[in-house]
Amino acid sequence: MSFGEIITWPFAKLMVWLYELTGNYGVALCLFALAVNLIMTPFMAKSKKSMMRSSRLQPRIQELQKRHEGNQQKLNAEMQKLYQEEGINPMSGCLWSLIPFPILIALYSVVRQPLTRMMFVAQDFVTTLQDYFVGKGLFEAAAGRAGAYQEIELARLTHANWASVTADLADKLDPNLIDLDFSFLGLNLGDQPQWNFFTSTDWSDASVWGPALGLFLIPFISAGLSWVSMKISSASNPTTDNNAQAAATMNTMNLMMPLMSVWICFIMPAAMGIYWIANSVFGMARDYFLTKKYKAELDEEDKVKEAQRAVKEAEIEAKKAEYEKLKAEGKTPLNTNTSKKKLQASEKQKLDERKAALDRADRAARRERLGIKENEIPASQVGNRRYARGRAYVPDRFSNPEGAEEATLAAAAASENAPAIDENIEELNAAAEDITEAAAAEEVAEVPAESEEQELTGESE
Numbered sequence: 001m002s003f004g005e006i007i008t009w010p011f012a013k014l015m016v017w018l019y020e021l022t023g024n025y026g027v028a029l030c031l032f033a034l035a036v037n038l039i040m041t042p043f044m045a046k047s048k049k050s051m052m053r054s055s056r057l058q059p060r061i062q063e064l065q066k067r068h069e070g071n072q073q074k075l076n077a078e079m080q081k082l083y084q085e086e087g088i089n090p091m092s093g094c095l096w097s098l099i100p101f102p103i104l105i106a107l108y109s110v111v112r113q114p115l116t117r118m119m120f121v122a123q124d125f126v127t128t129l130q131d132y133f134v135g136k137g138l139f140e141a142a143a144g145r146a147g148a149y150q151e152i153e154l155a156r157l158t159h160a161n162w163a164s165v166t167a168d169l170a171d172k173l174d175p176n177l178i179d180l181d182f183s184f185l186g187l188n189l190g191d192q193p194q195w196n197f198f199t200s201t202d203w204s205d206a207s208v209w210g211p212a213l214g215l216f217l218i219p220f221i222s223a224g225l226s227w228v229s230m231k232i233s234s235a236s237n238p239t240t241d242n243n244a245q246a247a248a249t250m251n252t253m254n255l256m257m258p259l260m261s262v263w264i265c266f267i268m269p270a271a272m273g274i275y276w277i278a279n280s281v282f283g284m285a286r287d288y289f290l291t292k293k294y295k296a297e298l299d300e301e302d303k304v305k306e307a308q309r310a311v312k313e314a315e316i317e318a319k320k321a322e323y324e325k326l327k328a329e330g331k332t333p334l335n336t337n338t339s340k341k342k343l344q345a346s347e348k349q350k351l352d353e354r355k356a357a358l359d360r361a362d363r364a365a366r367r368e369r370l371g372i373k374e375n376e377i378p379a380s381q382v383g384n385r386r387y388a389r390g391r392a393y394v395p396d397r398f399s400n401p402e403g404a405e406e407a408t409l410a411a412a413a414a415s416e417n418a419p420a421i422d423e424n425i426e427e428l429n430a431a432a433e434d435i436t437e438a439a440a441a442e443e444v445a446e447v448p449a450e451s452e453e454q455e456l457t458g459e460s461e
Contacts, residue, residue, distance in 0.1 A: 005117065011106045012118045016178065026184025026274055033278035036103055037286055043099065048290045052298055053088050100279075111271045112148065114155045114180055125174040126151070132169060133157050152190040152269060155180045182271070187214045189271040218273035219265030223258035225280035230254045233287055378411070384421055391415035 014035060018028035060082060068075040115121045115129075130150075133139035138157055142150065158165055162179050182190040193215040194200070201209040231254065265273040378386055380393035387393070392412040397404040 005120070007102075008106045008109050008117050009120075011103070012110050012120065015107075015110055015118055019180070020178070023181075024184060025180065025182050025189055025271070026187075029184075029189070029271055029275050030278040032107070033275050034282055036100070037279065037282040040099065041286060041290075044286065045290055045294075048287070049294045049298075050088050052291070052294050053086060056298060056302070057082065057086060057088070104275075107275060108268065108272060111152075111269055113151045115151045115177075119174075119176045119178055119180075121174045121176050125172060125177070126154070128169065128172050129154055129158065129165070132165070133161075149190070149192075149269065152182070156182060156188070156190055184274065185214070187211050187218075187270060189274060190269050191215060192268065193218055193266050193270055193273070195266055215270050218270050218277070219262045222265055222273045222276040222280070223262045225277055225284075226261055227254060227258040229280045229284050229287070230257065232284055378415065380411075380415075386418065387415055387420055 011032075015028060015032055018031045018035075019025060022028050022031065061079065064075060064078050064082070068078060110118045115126050116123060130139065130141060133154065134141060138161075139153065141147065158177070159179055159181050166173060182188050188211065194212065195216070197209075197212040197216055201212045203209050234254065261276060265276070378393075379395045380387050380389035380391070382388035392408045392415070394404055394407040394411055397408065400407075
């Protein structure tokens with residue numbers, strides 16, 4: 001068995017079983033389309049739900065596009081995060097929509113070669129059957145494109161001459177051969193529709209022009225139903241105004257696909273057109289029920305998410321109000337949700353501040369002991385800017401509001417006409433450092449003296 005026969009085997013067996021069940025080729029094709037739609041329903045349902053969810057996310061996507069306009073990398077990252085939170089795969093709709101094409105190709109192979117690909121008749125018997133009808137003058141072999149549908153003609157002749165074929169070729173008859181009738185509603189589904197039948201048909205005989213007209217209408221009925229099916233699907237997944245390019249592309253496809261199906265139906269046997277018609281009808285029914293089902297489910301999900309979002313926003317607002325209240329009372333709690341690195345930095349800063357305070361107190365004590373007096377530095381001084389915090393600055397104006405007004409007036413009077421820059425601060429600092437170093441050296445010198453005195457005292461004892 002060749003690779004092509006392996007691919008078409010399940011479809012061929014299904015078609016044969018349906019034909020034997022119904023005894024009608026056209027009904028078997030319609031049931032085949034129904035079976036394909038039923039098999040595809042779980043996959044298409046997942047795709048449908050994903051597409052409907054995506055359409056409901058359009059307002060949030062628009063918001064992200066406005067927020068990150070000009071930063072495509074950030075926009076892509078945020079959209080990917082949004083899709084992950086909502087459990088949406090943007091490619092799922094495209095992936096499952098490609099599955100019907102291999103099925104269509106396999107079905108075309110079964111329709112085009114009913115003897116070898118549908119019945120799995122041996123090629124030797126096909127040649128025997130061809131020679132048999134050539135010998136009777138009922139068949140003329142053709143090569144190339146002209147012989148593309150020879151097996152359909154051989155199957156039709158076999159049906160029309162079933163008694164003679166089974167009698168004359170009894171010793172060579174293939175056990176897989178079945179009596180296949182292509183007729184459906186007065187049409188031969190093995191024939192191709194003719195676009196120019198108006199000029200070649202016999203309009204005086206209804207039995208001639210009737211079937212020809214029916215075959216001619218099949219491509220247009222197929223295209224019309226295909227267009228309606230696409231419109232229904234698009235209506236359930238509307239595009240947004242800012243996605244005008246995607247909407248234009250979709251409209252173009254909705255027009256081009258039906259037009260292509262008209263052309264394809266004219267170059268293929270009418271059986272393919274019947275399959276497309278049935279597939280469109282069942283597809284519209286499936287789309288209608290899936291849309292109705294998932295609309296109700298997604299509406300319920302949106303209600304739950306909206307309620308959760310409202311509760312979360314209420315909690316955030318309550319926390320903000322509580323924080324503002326504590327802030328106004330001066331009781332703002334420390335942020336305990338701090339990383340280890342930040343805690344270490346905070347502890348280091350506090351330790352440095354304590355060391356600096358001890359150093360300042362030590363220097364002040366040494367200066368006082370040595371009788372050194374420094375120029376008075378106002379509380380508002382920062383660096384060498386004496387009034388960086390303001391000429392009327394009072395440090396305890398909040399903790400001691402009763403005396404704040406008097407202290408403010410005193411500070412303003414003391415700073416009046418005083419220079420804004422302390423020009424001696426660097427000299428004072430340098431002098432203080434020199435004095436501190438000298439005091440430190442003096443203390444070091446005192447230590448040996450005390451040691452010597454202790455040693456002498458010990459010896460005398």
